[in-house]
Amino acid sequence: MSQKNRLASGGRVDRAKALNFSYNGRQYPGFEGDTVASALLANGVDIVGRSFKYSRPRGIIAAGAEEPNAVLQVGSTEATQVPNVRATQQSLFNGLVCSATNGWPNADLDLMGYVGKVGGRMMPPGFYYKTFMYPQSLWETYEKFIRKAAGLGRSSTERDPDMYDKVNHHCDLMIVGAGPAGLAAALVAARSGARVILADEQSEFGGSLLDTRETLNGRPAAEWVATVVAELKQHPEVLLLPRSTVNGYHDHNFLTIHERCTDHLGDQAPAGQVRQRMHRVRANQVVLATGAHERPLVFGNNDVPGCMQAAAVSTYINRYAVVPGKELVLMTTNDHAYQAALDWHDAGRKVVAIVDTRQNPKGDRIDAARSRGLKIIAGSGVIEVQGSKRVTGVSIAPLNAAGDALAGSVERLSCDTVASSGGWSPVIHLSCHTGSRPEWRDDVIGFVPGKTVQKQHCAGGINGTYGLKAVLEEGARAGAAACEAAGFGDAAKGISLPLAEKVREGKAMALFHIPHTKPTSRAPKQFVDYQNDVTAAGIELATREGFESIEHVKRYTAMGFGTDQGKLGNINGMAVAAKSLNQTIPQTGTTIFRPNYTPVTFGAVAGRDCGALFDVNRFSAMHKWHVANGALFEDVGQWKRPWYFPQGGETMQQALDRECKATRESVGILDASTLGKIDIQGKDAREFLARVYTNAWAKLPVGKCRYGLMCGEDGMVFDDGVTSCLADNHFLMTTTTGGAARVLEWLELYHQTEWPELEVYFSSVTDHWATMTISGPNARKLLSELTDLDLDRDTFKFMDWRQGDVAGVPARVFRISFTGELSYEINVQANYGLHVWEKLFEHGAKYNLTPYGTETMHVLRAEKGFIIAGQDTDGSVTPIDLGMSWCVSNTKPFSYIGKRGMAREDCVRTDRKHLVGLKTRDPKVVIPEGAQAVNDPKQPIPMTMLGHVTSSYYSANLGHSVAMGFVRNGHNRMGETVFYPLADGRVIEAEICNPVFLDPKGERQNV
């Protein structure tokens, strides 16, 4: 196959390395060094997509990140699909498969024509907002239609086979952009010995130097680039990142860089290699050398394939040896764009005319055009393009001096390519990311970075500096200034810059929107934002409808939305709005860009934090045993806790019934290692406990344990647990599993900020102790086989703790109970946890020692009416609400945390929602947790809700369901009936009762 637009020589492609790729199902050839865009243009592919709203055919406009149309779906297999790839940024590789994203079903076919026209009418500016005013149910219909038509690309439905990665960096200088300014800055910085990262989104460093025909030191500029890059590679503290887009600039000089490590090699990374990497950079100083994007002009039908940026035309010719057409009309407001015509002509193709909007252009490039005999039509503009799938000609007309009205009759020229240039827009995106508002400069005819609090330096095109000599000097200066600010001042003394050519340039004209013979609203569509199909007429409509702020105009029209982020259109859009509002661009507002600069794949965002590494799983020392014994696990915070241990074909309920009965009838065992444990030492430990718990601690003797409730200053319970007095100045506090870290931080907060005079230290020992609780009437018998401890009921009483050996391991044994049964909580250093656990099972077989998980634990404690902080509390309940006034001491001398809160007017009301037991009339029915109590189930909706069920289970031991829940004024309504109307129409009737369903006198745990 031929590459009809490829030149026989020149460019930076390697003609010896032929590549094949597929676009929309057809095979095309290309060369190494091509982008997909340059290869498509080489093959004369005009149409790369259809537009969002109007379904108009679209072609490649740009050569870089600012390309709005050639946004492709890439991937040869389902698993390797990547949406939203800019053809201008994707290096070509052999076998690459891509297709147009916006075409449905095929960009070349006009199937969408009709729909598109309907869509166009259905989607005037403000479509989204107007649509939202309709019944919301309609939106779902619209959305499906719009998404399909807009073709926003699709992600793979299969697992991504590639590896992605994240790496953290710190550096003295982060230099963004490796064009002339960035390279000069990097050279200065590298020689200073500073730690430097230089990133550029392109495959090669050099930026504009790769396609310029200007020389440095009289040699092709690319030679200087090669020398500089070679030197940079020699510096050990310099990290060079090509193919790496700095996509975000965040607070305190934190930047994220999306590196496409192997995307240029194939669909999938070579074995063992990372495909894409996210670099997270903390930079002392940042140098932005991001250059500028050429701004196309706004004129009639300026979206017909064949309409391009002038600079892109030069880039395709000089860098890729591709001339994207035969006959060129160039429209420009400035000298620089003449280069496109010169390059076109020198490539042997016809320049039909250079249409210059200025009345009297003067400069070196204009002279060069004249000397080549090119036709220059001054003081005119292209007002309209002919053609639908490709440009066939243009209408041009004379302009007045201001460029805001036509000043003569229309003339037609035939051509197949229209290059336009309205000047340059500095790439200020990154400087905006941290909230800096750009500033308009009339001399630049564009926005430049505004004031910032970042340690940021800008050089080159981003400042509106475009002459090569000046750009190099600015780059070197910015590099030196950044080095000095980073503490490398002395080493950053001047480097010798290469000699650049002097080019005389005339003044550019500030013109954005070319007038038409018809008013804008009736002229052919004049596109401002190609990707979002925003036209000059649409913006005028927005201003007519009263949207005067540019931010509102953008939202109303969708200008600058999507993956494009207004790279080409924002300034033109502001200019159109300004003109329509009869004010200047700076009066109209400014433009702010947000991260990300270009789209970032989910893979790069996720990095290695996926699959088994998606989140932390914390395990106890006995975890492997639980796995081996068939436990199902429940996530409690980051912990994996055994949920229940089904045997054979047991259902969950059957397993729970068995585990509950075994525990109440003989003995069960729970891995309680995950409970938070805090070691507290110091002579004021006791006083501290008294201040953070609601109950009294002054007299707790050594060897005893006590349950405590912890409240916030508002008097609301937030955690609970048992704390044991190990010695006079030494306590061990337990917390809920999920609350461990929070409680420790809470204690530290009060100690460090409120009561630093109290002598106490807190240390987490959660991981240090393995904790296993044996519970049930045979617990003592079992333990006695393994310990030298005296377990006599009168010497080792309920709420006592003792130190002794268990299974040969020194242990602290706590006689505390969360089940209401005779229980011993055995704590050993975690390294022995599994040994002791297994010994208990060796001896426990004859007692039918039964492992149980969190679910059985919940049932057993609910039978006893014990609360679980976080399940039966929600930050809005006091100890009194919970019926736990026994756990509140108001005689303590210090006004402990929560005391004053509980005394607030609202908290002392006697008809607050109270936690009560709930006995269903039908003993077999279990009220769903979360169900709301009402007094009258026949009351029309909305009913008066009294409170919700917090814990509800079927108790095999009791043969009926047990539940706890909140009921307004519940403590004063014992024996009364409430109703639980459910979503399915059922109504469950329940009696308010004491929540202690089993053994109210506590005899079982005191045996």
Next chain:
Amino acid sequence: MSDIIAPTKQAAVEAASVETVALMDQLAGTDIRAESPLYHADLATVAKQGPKAGGVTLQEHKLLGHLVIRGSQDNAGFLAGARAVLGFDLPTQPLTAAEDGTLSVRWIAPDEWLVILPGREAFELENRLREAMSGHVAIVNVSGGQTVLELSGPNARAVLKKSTPYDVHDRNFPVGKVVTTVFAKSQAVIRRTGEQNWELVIRRSFADYLWLWLQDASAEFGLVIKD
């Protein structure tokens, strides 16, 4: 929270009597099987059967004694007691460490240090420290809750750069420095012990996660397990 209140310094009281804290030798006899947090990863077998060369080497220094020591730098009796027992000063300079033979001390916070030593010596050291130190001090045995990993080799730093946002460059992280920081989605006390050697003190319950993480992060360099 009120932070306007000036911390009131109280004079160090006389040496605390032994009964004020519950001392406990938590080690069982050597005949009892002790399992380090990575016991189930069976690193010994991985070391035997796995690759012998690679860019990253990982070794668990298991079942060591870990003691957290708390005390104020204003408490002369605390510092002197530590010096008397350890034979050197507690490293009071932030982010520094000190070591002597098999015993090493890491600065964790202005009033907190982590001592690591052979497991069987921990209880004796705790006793000697308590005897020698006076005033408000705390010693907490956390040996069961932590383990020590050593990451070494030419690519060890590259693995660290994937794992921690902390700056591990020579200019910021010289040999001997110690920092507590984020490590993957967990945390670690990282000490640089040599040009290519880094010590990670990690928590038991996170050990499996971090073992997975380190295998994954080292994969591209080749991971060698040392027993």
Next chain:
Amino acid sequence: MFYIYCPHCGEHREEEEFHAKGQAHLARPLDPDNCTDHEWGEYLYMRKNPRGLHHEIWIHATGCRKFFNMTRDTVSYEIKEVYKIGERPSVVAAS
């Protein structure tokens, strides 16, 4: 992503290592029991939400576990100063 100087560790660390704990310099009333509901409510709930300088309390959670104060500009996110608990800020808003 802030880069925060911990006054206890003596160097800058990534924001991931810290937790913000809200407004600083809220003195717990010395005699809560004799506060009116209004006074207690002020202490408990009323917080500043300034545009500009804000004094905040932070903890170096994944680090030395010490609390400290920070003066931060809520518009620019600049950290003007960090200072230890018990110390007073030297950068304050012009009143």
